[in-house]
Amino acid sequence: MPWININQDKNTLLIDFPAISKILGKDVKLLVGALRLLLLPLLTNRAEADCNELRKFCCGDGKLAANYWVGDRVAVVEAQLGNLRRGQIPCAVDRRRMPPLARYEDYGLVRVAEGRVHVDMGKLLRYPLFRMAKKVVDSLGFCGARDVASFATCAGLPEAAAVDAIVLLRLLFPNLLEVHNAVSFNELLARWGVGRAVPADLLWEEARKFVRRGFVLPSLRSLPRTVRVVRSQAARYSIPALLAHADFKDAVVADVGSGFGTKGAASLRWGAKYAVLLDVDVEVLKSRGNGLLIDKIVADAHMLPLRTKSIDVAVFWNVLNFLARPHEAVEEIRRVTRREVVFSTYNAGSGRYIAFREFISIASRWGVPKVVKRLGNTQFQAVVKIHED
Structure with missing residues (x-):
């Protein structure tokens, strides 16, 4: 084996890390599937991995990734665990089905046992690119978008x-982060076509060019829970100035994806007669005190338990980026609202980037934006006057 030298005097095996680095470099270039199991501990901070844990970081509806195909080629694949020939990500904690795992075990980088890959983090981080990747992962939470x-x-x-x-x-790991450069990295991959074999060098060259001038967006779903809590606590006391431009007079208000319900409750200050807070998180709703003019409902934005045109003003604030099927929620807001929508998208730390053009397009599906506020490329806000049917 070219990466192992035998010391005959001491009867020991010496691992040749420069030789291993060359082999790992080739595996990286070709994006072999076993790399996901090898590198997953960089994301989880646990020195072991399996396919179930991988699913959280690799997989998501509509997302694309890349994987080794044959020769010097890689394939664009759907970000779902499955069969590579069907254009999906392969995963098996098995030396025979994923031969690179056998190599990594021979290197001493991993130990495969009881359906899990146990990774030697010290040896793994001797490889420079993996150290850089670890630093990127550790920086997502505090550097943000x-x-x-x-x-x-x-x-x-x-x-x-x-x-x-x-x-x-x-x-x-497409669920860890996204990169945007006029279009998303996902759209860049889609241009190649799912299942299409691409020369590895060409894919890397195009990806580097794209990322070099891009915008990094950490995925909130993949960041530590503490990051989410800090953001939620900040939102708890935040009342955006844009709310003052909405027509809340005598309105029934629905705060969809309300969280703590700060914005829905604040509508009462501007003359709303009743507010309904709707969120999927029952614990967050419980933290909001009860009131005579406020109701709380555990509900999903994709299917609102509200009658058609029963709401005067919908508050839809920093929710759309995090939804699995955003188009359904947009249609639900349109269905239940008769007067105005107070709308905001928030790209920092989100699972999906929404460009300003898309934001305006969505708002225009509801009606005519009467106030629009743009905070760089991170947050877009609007008050939209609903079209009359």
Whole structure:
């Protein structure tokens, strides 16, 4: 084996890390499926991995990734665990079905036992690109959404190293982060076509070019729970100035995806006569005190338990980015609302990037935006006057 030298005097095996690095470099370039199990501990901070844990970071409706195909080619695949020949991500904790795992075990990088891959993190992090990837992962929570150059500075990485690490992480773990550069990285992959074999060098060259001038968006679903709580607590006391432009007079208000319900409750200050707070998180709703003019309902934005045109004003604030089927929620808001929609999208830390053009397009499906506020590329806000049927 070219990566192992035998020391005959001491009867020991010496691992040749430079040789292993060359082999790992080839595996990285070809995006072999076993890399996901090898690198998953960088994301979970647990030195073991299996296919069930991988699912959280690799998989999502409509998302695309890449995986080794044959020769020097990789294939664009759907971000679902399954059969590579069907254009899905392969995963098996099995040396025979995923031969690179056998190599990694021979290197001493992993131990395969009882359906799990146990990773030697010390040895893994001797490989420079994996160290850079670990630093990117650790920086997502506090650096947040930034252009790549700014993110690299925040993470304390050379820009070229950050680009390579971000490309690797996005191709292997599309649920961890997204990159936007006029279009999303997902749309870049879609242009190749699911299942189509692409030369690995060409894919990497195009991906690097795209990411170098892109905007990194951490996925809220994949960040630690503490990040979500900090954001929620900040939102708890936040009353956006835009609410003052909505016509709340004598209105029945529905705060859809209300969280703590701060915005729905604030509508009472501007003359609303009743507010309904709707959220899927029962614990968050419980934290909001009861009131004579406020009702709380555990509900999903994809199917609102409200009669058609029963609401005067809908507050739909920083919710759309996080929904599995956003178009359904947009139609539900349209169905139940008769006067205005107070609408905001928030890209920082979101699972899905919504460009300003898309934001305006969605608002226009409801009616005519009468006030629009743009906070860079991170947040867009509007008050929309509903079309009369």
